Amino acid sequence: MPTDSAPTPLNTTTCDLAIVGAGAAGLFASIWAGLTDPSISIIAVDGARKIGAKILVAGGGRCNVTHAAVSETAYYGSSRNSIRNVLRQFPVEKTVEFFASRGVTLKAEPTGKLFPTTDDAHTILDALLAAVKTSRVRLLNPWRVTGVEHSGSDFLIARDTAFDHVPGDPAFIRARRLILATGGKALPRTGSDGLGYSFAKALGHTLTPQIVPALVPLTLQQNGQQSHPLVTLSGLALPCTLEVRGGTNKRLAAFTNDTLLTHFGLSGPGPLDISRSLQAAQATDAGAALYINFLPGYLTDDLDQMLATGAGTSVGNFVSDLSRRKPPREPLELAEGVTGLCDLPERLIRVLCAMANIEPSMPCHALTRDSRKALSRTLTDLKLPISGTRGFTFAEVTAGGIPLSEIQLATMESRVRPGLHLCGEILDVDGRIGGYNFQWAWASGFVAGKSAAMALGQQSAT
Ligand SMILES: Cc1cc2nc3c(=O)[nH]c(=O)nc-3n(C[C@H](O)[C@H](O)[C@H](O)COP(=O)(O)OP(=O)(O)OC[C@H]3O[C@@H](n4cnc5c(N)ncnc54)[C@H](O)[C@@H]3O)c2cc1C
The missing domain is CATH 3.50.50.60 (FAD/NAD(P)-binding domain)
Structure with missing residues (x-):
């Protein structure tokens, strides 16, 4: 006692x-x-x-x-x-x-x-x-x-x-x-x-x-009255690679895991996991940012070269067909049990093409070098304007x-x-x-x- x-x-x-x-x-x-x-x-x-x-x-x-x-x-x-x-x-x-x-x-x-x-x-x-x-x-x-x-x-x-x-x-x-x-x-x-x-x-x-x-959903910046194009795809879940890079472009963290697009930004295991590294990086490096690759295992150059061989196939079909191919490389930090890599739904392809100012029905051979590059980058290395997190109310951990x-x-x-x-x-x-x-x-x-x-x-x- x-x-x-x-x-x-x-x-x-x-x-x-x-x-x-x-x-x-x-x-x-x-x-x-x-x-x-x-x-x-x-x-x-x-x-x-x-x-x-x-x-x-x-x-x-x-x-x-x-x-x-x-x-x-x-x-x-x-x-x-x-x-x-x-x-x-x-x-x-x-x-x-x-x-x-x-x-x-x-x-x-x-x-x-x-x-x-x-x-x-x-x-x-x-x-x-x-x-x-x-x-x-x-x-x-x-x-x-x-x-x-x-x-x-x-x-x-x-x-x-x-x-x-x-x-x-x-x-x-x-x-x-x-x-x-x-x-x-x-x-x-x-x-x-x-x-x-x-x-x-x-x-x-x-x-x-x-x-x-930490383990918290991420919010995407609004551009004036305009919300980010990805939030229009709310409810869509797919495996992506998320990468935090510093201002010098050095990779600080990367995970390939399921990502859920929502009305405010990003949620699901991939974004929750990367939220910790992103906040830590941004606390000390104003240039640190988050990048998303919708085609895990593809580098921008891989896709650029493949699109160049796409001949008369439409851009939309070409990208969609990638789901039947094995990615050329091992995706970065692929989470166990993740399936469905590169299986991009049509509505996502449409939005990503629009972000790169490309019509999905356009034949691949009609793409200029610059538009091919822009599309490849949008699909495999898109910088996301993250405005913050959803805070402790929605976080899983501190x-x-x-x-x-x-x-x-x-x-x-x-x-x-x-x-x-x-x-x-x-x-x-x-x-x-x-x-x-x-x-x-x-x-x-x-x-x-x-x-x-x-x-x-x-x-x-x-
Ligand atoms: C939505 C969600 C899902 C999660 N899913 C998982 C999962 O599947 N797997 C996993 O590993 N982790 C998961 N986590 C994380 C995990 O739940 C926590 O890391 C873990 O519960 C922490 O345990 P703890 O006992 O330290 O703290 P807590 O579970 O937060 O417990 C602290 C307790 O202290 C009490 N308390 C606080 N202040 C006072 C006070 N002043 N007076 C009296 N009592 C007080 C609280 O009421 C609470 O019951 C999840 C978290 C959330 C929010």
């Missing part, structure tokens, strides 16, 4: 370990703390009326739990060595084993993503909540935290009294150890609105200079947070505030699309929960 070295406000409950935030990381930390030492008292709190909203919306309601091949190269933020250090303490096999032991079988799709065989995120949330119960964790919600302080040798956690709560629930929690798992700022309506950062700061932590949405350099990676304990552990998205780690973000939540939550419980056991023994 907590030591009573500082005055305790009325309506305070005490416990050995408090966990603030019961999303993926907080739930996992709770479970593993309870499994590690069943004798400690654990309270997990969350401001949300319903626990697990983000788990339920993940992977389009199917919950992409993890990825078959997780390595630090799929992550950004703090150093990759540090990220690897945490990931290897709870590898993918352990995630699969954990869910299997709770009766949930995971299946790998051709993309490498792992989902529950039920294709229903409820299966995952139900398994986690059942495990929380087995671990004898007291879960309080809605219980929105308004402040956290280090009081004496304990942590005092205050509930937001202006916010909903269950009548009879305490207003304060005093705990010997604290795990902060309040997530980032992505999808704030689920309860992750960034307030958790202020708790970490109050306890002595710093934040990265930039905290921005880039930035508390740097891992402030954390002891073997325990996820704070280097600046002993007794405090941190896990999940509140930290400066964000992964690519494909289950990597949950794997980070599981791994860091496991380490934080287990280590906090072990430390409490050792403290009690001394």
